[in-house]
Amino acid sequence: xxxxxxxxxxxxxxxxxxxxxxxxxxxxxxxxxxxxxxxxxxxxxxxxxxxxxxxxxxxxxxxxxxxxxxxxxxxxxxxxxxxxxxxxxxxxxxxxxxxxxxxxxxxxxxxxxxxxxxxxxxxxxxxxxxxxxxxxxxxxxxxxxxxxxxxxxxxxxxxxxxxxxxxxxxxxxxxxxxxxxxxxxxxxxxxxxxxxxxxxxxxxxxxxxxxxxxxxxxxxxxxxxxxxxxxxxxxxxxxxxxxxxxxxxxxxxxxxxxxxxxxxxxxxxxxxxxxxxxxxxxxxxxxxxxxxxxxxxxxxxxxxxxxxxxxxxxxxxxxxxxxxxxxxxxxxxxxxxxxxxxxxxxxxxxxxxxxxxxxxxxxxxxxxxxxxxxxxxxxxxxxxxxxxxxxxxxxxxxxxxxxxxxxxxxxxxxxxxxxxxxxxxx
Amino acid sequence: xxxxxxxxxxxxxxxxxxxxxxxxxxxxxxxxxxxxxxxxxxxxxxxxxxxxxxxxxxxxxxxxxxxxxxxxxxxxxxxxxxxxxxxxxxxxxxxxxxxxxxxxxxxxxxxxxxxxxxxxxxxxxxxxxxxxxxxxxxxxxxxxxxxxxxxxxxxxxxxxxxxxxxxxxxxxxxxxxxxxxxxxxxxxxxxxxxxxxxxxxxxxxxxxxxxxxxxxxxxxxxxxxxxxxxxxxxxxxxxxxxxxxxxxxxxxxxxxxxxxxxxxxxxxxxxxxxxxxxxxxxxxxxxxxxxxxxxxxxxxxxxxxxxxxxxxxxxxxxxxxxxxxxxxxxxxxxxxxxxxxxxxxxxxxxxxxxxxxxxxxxxxxxxxxxxxxxxxxxxxxxxxxxxxxxxxxxxxxxxxxxxxxxxxxxxxxxxxxxxxxxxxxx
Numbered sequence: 001x002x003x004x005x006x007x008x009x010x011x012x013x014x015x016x017x018x019x020x021x022x023x024x025x026x027x028x029x030x031x032x033x034x035x036x037x038x039x040x041x042x043x044x045x046x047x048x049x050x051x052x053x054x055x056x057x058x059x060x061x062x063x064x065x066x067x068x069x070x071x072x073x074x075x076x077x078x079x080x081x082x083x084x085x086x087x088x089x090x091x092x093x094x095x096x097x098x099x100x101x102x103x104x105x106x107x108x109x110x111x112x113x114x115x116x117x118x119x120x121x122x123x124x125x126x127x128x129x130x131x132x133x134x135x136x137x138x139x140x141x142x143x144x145x146x147x148x149x150x151x152x153x154x155x156x157x158x159x160x161x162x163x164x165x166x167x168x169x170x171x172x173x174x175x176x177x178x179x180x181x182x183x184x185x186x187x188x189x190x191x192x193x194x195x196x197x198x199x200x201x202x203x204x205x206x207x208x209x210x211x212x213x214x215x216x217x218x219x220x221x222x223x224x225x226x227x228x229x230x231x232x233x234x235x236x237x238x239x240x241x242x243x244x245x246x247x248x249x250x251x252x253x254x255x256x257x258x259x260x261x262x263x264x265x266x267x268x269x270x271x272x273x274x275x276x277x278x279x280x281x282x283x284x285x286x287x288x289x290x291x292x293x294x295x296x297x298x299x300x301x302x303x304x305x306x307x308x309x310x311x312x313x314x315x316x317x318x319x320x321x322x323x324x325x326x327x328x329x330x331x332x333x334x335x336x337x338x339x340x341x342x343x344x345x346x347x348x349x350x351x352x353x354x355x356x357x358x359x360x361x362x363x364x365x366x367x368x369x370x371x372x373x374x375x376x377x378x379x380x381x382x383x384x385x386x387x388x389x390x391x392x393x394x395x396x397x398x399x400x401x402x403x404x405x406x407x408x409x410x411x412x413x414x415x416x417x418x419x420x421x422x423x424x425x426x
Numbered sequence: 427x428x429x430x431x432x433x434x435x436x437x438x439x440x441x442x443x444x445x446x447x448x449x450x451x452x453x454x455x456x457x458x459x460x461x462x463x464x465x466x467x468x469x470x471x472x473x474x475x476x477x478x479x480x481x482x483x484x485x486x487x488x489x490x491x492x493x494x495x496x497x498x499x500x501x502x503x504x505x506x507x508x509x510x511x512x513x514x515x516x517x518x519x520x521x522x523x524x525x526x527x528x529x530x531x532x533x534x535x536x537x538x539x540x541x542x543x544x545x546x547x548x549x550x551x552x553x554x555x556x557x558x559x560x561x562x563x564x565x566x567x568x569x570x571x572x573x574x575x576x577x578x579x580x581x582x583x584x585x586x587x588x589x590x591x592x593x594x595x596x597x598x599x600x601x602x603x604x605x606x607x608x609x610x611x612x613x614x615x616x617x618x619x620x621x622x623x624x625x626x627x628x629x630x631x632x633x634x635x636x637x638x639x640x641x642x643x644x645x646x647x648x649x650x651x652x653x654x655x656x657x658x659x660x661x662x663x664x665x666x667x668x669x670x671x672x673x674x675x676x677x678x679x680x681x682x683x684x685x686x687x688x689x690x691x692x693x694x695x696x697x698x699x700x701x702x703x704x705x706x707x708x709x710x711x712x713x714x715x716x717x718x719x720x721x722x723x724x725x726x727x728x729x730x731x732x733x734x735x736x737x738x739x740x741x742x743x744x745x746x747x748x749x750x751x752x753x754x755x756x757x758x759x760x761x762x763x764x765x766x767x768x769x770x771x772x773x774x775x776x777x778x779x780x781x782x783x784x785x786x787x788x789x790x791x792x793x794x795x796x797x798x799x800x801x802x803x804x805x806x807x808x809x810x811x812x813x814x815x816x817x818x819x820x821x822x823x824x825x826x827x828x829x830x831x832x833x834x835x836x837x838x839x840x841x842x843x844x845x846x847x848x849x850x851x852x
Binding site: 057077103105109119132254375378402403405414425 | 511542710714775
C-alpha cells in the first residue's frame with residue numbers, strides 16, 4: 001500500500017483513478033457466443049458449458065427434490081444465519097415500497113405514479129472458488145418483494161452438474177424455483193435472447209468476471225436492461241485518531257481479499273493513525289488464506305494523509321467509493337457532506353462485512369466511480385413506475401389554452417388539434 | 427392504417443413488433459467524432475458544428491443579455507403558457523421527494539437511504555424544424571429540484587449562432603445558465619468526455635436523431651450514464667363504444683405527426699368504433715400540416731379489433747406502449763390491470779398532448795417496448811440513493827455470529843475476521 005502525505009489538490013484527480021484493465025479481445029468472443037446462442041439455442045449453451053465449465057448436463061431446471069436434498073447437507077447454523085440475513089434484507093427493502101400519491105397539479109388535473117414489477121428477470125450468480133449465496137439473497141429477495149412474475153437464476157454447475165447447496169437454499173428462501181446450471185457469457189446470452197428452455201428476460205442482474213460483464217453490456221446493447229455497469233470492488237476508509245487500527249486493517253483486508261483488481265484507500269488527517277493501521281495490516285495479512293489476492297489488491301492501493309477531515313470527505317466524494325467506512329468520532333454528523341458513495345458505514349462497529357451479508361442493505365453497489373451517477377440495487381431496480389393522469393372537463397379547460405399555444409410554437413398542430421376538439425366540445 | 431380483426435393470440439408477438447430501422451453504418455462515424463473530440467477538444471466540436479449545422483460560432487455560453495433579449499421576443503401568452511407548464515411539472519416532480527426512513531432491521535442495526543443529486547448533468551435538446559422547449563422543462567425542472575450542481579444544455583444553433591428564444595426562456599425558468607449552441611453527436615461527445623469549454627458530465631439526458639442516439643450509447647459504453655435507451659415515439663389507444671371518435675383520431679394523429687417512424691395502435695372490442703375512428707382519422711389527416719409525416723407513420727400502424735376489453739389490455743401489456751390512452755367507460759377501474767406502459771391517460775379528456783406539455787407528468791418515456799423494464803424520467807433520474815448503516819455494539823453482537831458463518835461458507839475469511847475482531851473486543 002503506497003503511503004502519500006498531503007498531496008496537493010492538483011494531484012487528486014490522478015489519485016482517484018482506478019487501476020485500468022488492459023484492453024482485451026473479448027468483445028469478439030462475446031459476439032460469437034451471442035450469435036451461436038441465437039442460432040443454435042440450447043445446443044450452443046450446452047456446447048459452451050462443456051467448453052468452459054466441463055459441464056455436460058442437458059439444460060434443465062433443478063428439481064425440488066435436488067434442492068431439498070442439498071438443503072439437508074447444510075448445517076443448521078448456516079441455514080439460520082442465511083435466514084437471519086434474508087429477514088433483514090427483506091425488512092430494509094420492504095420499507096422502500098412507495099405509497100401512491102395523487103397530485104392535483106391544477107384543478108381537474110390529477111397525476112400519479114404506480115409501481116409495477118418488471119415481469120421477467122434473470123439473475124446471474126458466478127461460480128468459481130466461493131459460492132456467492134449472499135448475492136442470491138441480495139437480488140432474489142427484492143425481486144420477490146417487487147412481485148416479479150418469473151425469476152430465472154443461472155449459475156455454473158460443477159462437472160457433475162451440481163450447484164452449491166447454499167445457493168439452492170438462498171434461492172428457495174427468495175422463492176426462486178427456476179434455477180439452471182449455466183455459467184458465463186452463454187447464460188447471459190440465453191437470458192437476453194431466450195432459448196427453448198429459457199425464456200427471454202427483461203432485465204439481467206448480478207456480478208461476474210470480465211466475460212459476464214462484457215456479455216451484460218452486449219445484452220444492454222440489444223435492448224435488455226441490466227442492473228448497473230460493473231467494475232472491480234473497492235473500499236475507502238476515513239479514519240481519525242479515535243479509530244481502532246485493528247478494525248480498520250481488517251476492513252481493508254476484507255475488501256482486498258475480494259480480487260486482485262480490488263482497490264482500498266485509507267484516508268486520515270493523522271499520520272500516526274495511518275501508520276498504526278498499516279502496521280496492523282501487515283500483521284493480519286500474514287494469516288489471511290487469500291493473502292496473495294489481497295497483496296495484489298494492496299499494490300493498487302494507497303494510504304493518504306490529508307490536512308483535515310473535511311479534505312478527507314472532499315477526496316472521498318471525488319473518488320465516489322462503492323463502500324465508505326467512517327471510522328471516526330461523530331461519524332453520523334458527516335453524513336450530510338457525503339455526496340458520492342454506494343454504501344456508507346458509520347463508526348467503529350459498522351464493518352463492510354455487515355452490509356455484505358446481513359445488516360439488510362444491498363451489497364450490489366456501483367463501483368469504479370459509478371456512484372457519481374448510479375444507486376445500488378434496491379426494490380426500485382425490480383420495478384417500473386408508470387405515470388397516470390386523469391383530466392376532467394374542468395382540467396382540460398384550465399390547461400387547454402396553454403397546451404394549444406405551446407403545441408403551435410413547437411409546430412405540432414396535431415397536438416394542438418387534440419386539445420382544440422375537446423375545448424370546442426365543452 | 428392496417429385494420430385487423432380478432433387476430434389469434436399466436437399472431438400477437440408479431441403484431442407488437444416495432445418497425446425496424448435498417449442497420450446503419452453510423453457507429454464508425456460516432457467513433458470518429460468521439461476520437462476527434464477527445465483529441466482536439468473544442469476545435470473538433472467547432473469543426474463538426476460547421477460541417478453538420480453550418481454554424482461557425484466559437485464555443486461559448488449564451489450570455490444573459492442574449493437570453494433576456496430573446497425572451498423579449500416571445501409573446502406574453504406563450505411565456506404564460508410555458509410558466510403554467512413549468513409550475514405543473516414542478517408540482518408533480520416535487521411530490522416525488524423521498525422522506526428519509528431509518529429502519530432498525532435488527533436491534534442495534536440501523537439502515538437508511540438518503541438521496542443526493544447527480545452533480546454534473548448534460549441535457550441535449552434537438553434542433554431541426556421545431557424548437558422542443560417543452561423537453562427543456564421536462565429535464566430542467568426535475569434537475570433543478572434534485573439540486574444538480576451543474577446543468578449543461580447543448581442544442582444546435584442556427585447559421586447565425588442563435589438558439590430559439592423559447593428554448594432560452596424554458597432554460598432560464600429551469601435555472602439553467604450554461605447553454606451552448608452545439609448539436610448532434612459532437613455535443614454528446616463533448617459532454618461525455620469534457621473539453622476546455624465544457625465540463626465532463628456524469629449523466630446525459632434528452633432525445634435526438636439516430637446520430638445522437640448512437641452517441642449516447644457510445645457515452646454509456648465509456649461510463650457516462652444516460653436517461654434511457656431511445657426509439658421512435660408511439661401511442662396505443664384502447665377505445666370502447668363510449669369513446670369520442672373525433673378525439674381518438676386527433677390523438678392518433680398527434681402521435682403520428684411526431685415522425686415518420688412513429689407508430690400508433692388502436693384497439694377496440696367493437697368494430698364499429700374502430701371504423702368510426704378510422705373515418706375521422708381520414709378527415710382530420712387532410713388538414714394536418716405535417717400530413718406526409720403522419721401518413722408515413724400510419725403506414726406502420728394498425729387498428730385491431732379484439733374480442734374483449736380484457737384482451738385489449740393484455741395486448742397492450744404485451745406491446746408495452748410509451749403512451750397509452752384508455753378512451754373508455756370506467757377507465758380508472760382498469761389501471762390495476764396495466765402492467766407495462768410509460769404513461770397512461772384515462773378517459774376522454776386526458777389527451778396525450780396534456781402529458782406532452784402541461785399536466786405535470788414527464789414526457790421523456792420509454793419507447794420501443796422498453797416500458798417492460800424502464801420507467802420514464804422522474805426526480806429519481808437526477809438522484810442517486812446512498813445507503814447508510816450504523817451498528818452499535820449490540821447490533822454487531824446480534825448479527826455478528828451469522829456474518830462469521832456466512833463469510834466462512836463463502837471462503838472469505840478476511841470478511842469473517844473483521845467481525846471476529848469486533849466481537850472479541852466486546
